[in-house]
Amino acid sequence: MPKRVDHAERRTEIAEALVRVAGRRGLHAVGMRDVAAEAGVSLRLVQYYFETKEKLLLFGLRHLAERFGERVAARLRAAGDHPGPRAMIEALLMAALPTDEESRTFHHLYTSYAVLAVNDPTLAAQPFIKDPDAAEAALHGLLQQAQESDLLRPGVDSRTEAVGLLAMSAGLGTSILVGQRTPDSATAIFEYHLNRIFGPGPGISAGSASPLP
Template structure:
């Protein structure tokens, strides 16, 4: 009998190859032929699944966001089950910092997507901003929960603080990528601000 193909697994394989190539050469330099070679499949197969480079880039963006979500979940679980609001907030922010090869590729490629979204109508229309909006909503909910539990400073403006934390994380991540500071220094800055918001309560 012919071997049954898991199409979603094959798409993910190709998307992973896209992210590796983009992490090495930059998103602007990625071609479908390069991705096929990296994935160890034919160009025809990449075209079969995605038809155009635009479709491949859109799928790659979703795959990138899913990977971040999985790593955040793993970090929260490693901290002890679901953890408190600070655990979730800290996990989201720290996973966005380029502290290892996987997170370095994430930050580099995600930043490249942000630049591309400025001029690419398909990315700018909705897909790119969906991820940042979801992260902002998640952090806002966690900060609101912490405020209601008395685990955050009184009167905390959850939405404003969520926006500020995400912007800070993005800026710190870029500063690590370009060698302005170490990942450890960036992590210390983020935790300093979390201590301010959560009254010095460590993540549990």
Template sequence: MPKRVDHEQRRRHIADALLRVAATQGLHTAGFREVAAEAGVSVRLVQYYFQTKEQLLLFGLRRVGEQFAERVLPRLATAGLPAAGRERIEFVLLATLPLDAESRSLHVLYNQYFALALTDSSLAAQPYGSDPDALEAWLIEQLRACQADGQLPPEQDLADEALAILALGVGLGNAILGGRRSADDARRVLARHLDHRLGPPR
């Protein structure tokens, strides 16, 4: 009996190879030949699953989000944190910062895709660029729980608050990548901001 091929798994395997090449050499260098070599497959197989580099890039973008979820969700489920609130916010935001090799790679990839989307209409048209960001939506729900618990004034605009927190996270992440701030600096600044806005951990 012929071996059954999991085509979705094959596509993920190839896209993950793209991301590994991009994380070390840049998206602009990740052609079919380089991706095939990294994935340990033929160029023809890469072309079978992705007829164009654009298709491969778009699928790779989806994998960036999936890899972040694969990194954070299991840890969040076993962290013993309250169901919602400041502690969960800090935990997830710290997971987005480039504090280890894995998170650094994801941060570099996110920045590369963002830069490319500024001039590539096909990437800009993706949910990544146009729809509400999943992390922002999650953060708003967490802030809503904080508001219900009296940690934020009832008149506070939660979307603005979420945007400010996310902007801080992006800035801290880039400062770490650029060598201008240490991981300890980032942890301290984030904790101070959350203490100021939401109070200390309970």
């Protein structure tokens, strides 16, 4: 029926099918046939656009990381520069928490890939070193900017804080994912730490932010 097909677009569609079905049933339980069914194409086509499963998984990871990067960027843009760097930092940290379905899926799959990357060096480089480094640099930049504007309490090490906050975000994200903690409690913890780094200021908009449940 169709003549010439945009390969990149088709690969993206299939990769998103992979992300959907993996988010639903777990990455370990996803086969080529599941991806094909979810994408509404034949098994042969998945083979055609990604010759091997490994390549499909790799592309899926890159696509996932890219989509998530765009999401974070959009939230940062939405936060705007108006209320100052603190709002941007809040947006950055909150965007990484698994609150809605999309971020839940991201955390779930990203962690799955991270586990695979421990034994499969092919996966590692870009999404598990470079991307976190970039996030760290971004947060570090925001903190430095705030520091230069004299918004931070004295004695704050912007670099160490950046690393620590991102690690905290990752750890809290996992806790939320497995149901140990609620997004609201994570929000409250961030609020506490931002109050400690900045002076006391205007709070976070979302969530009830009760002390701790």
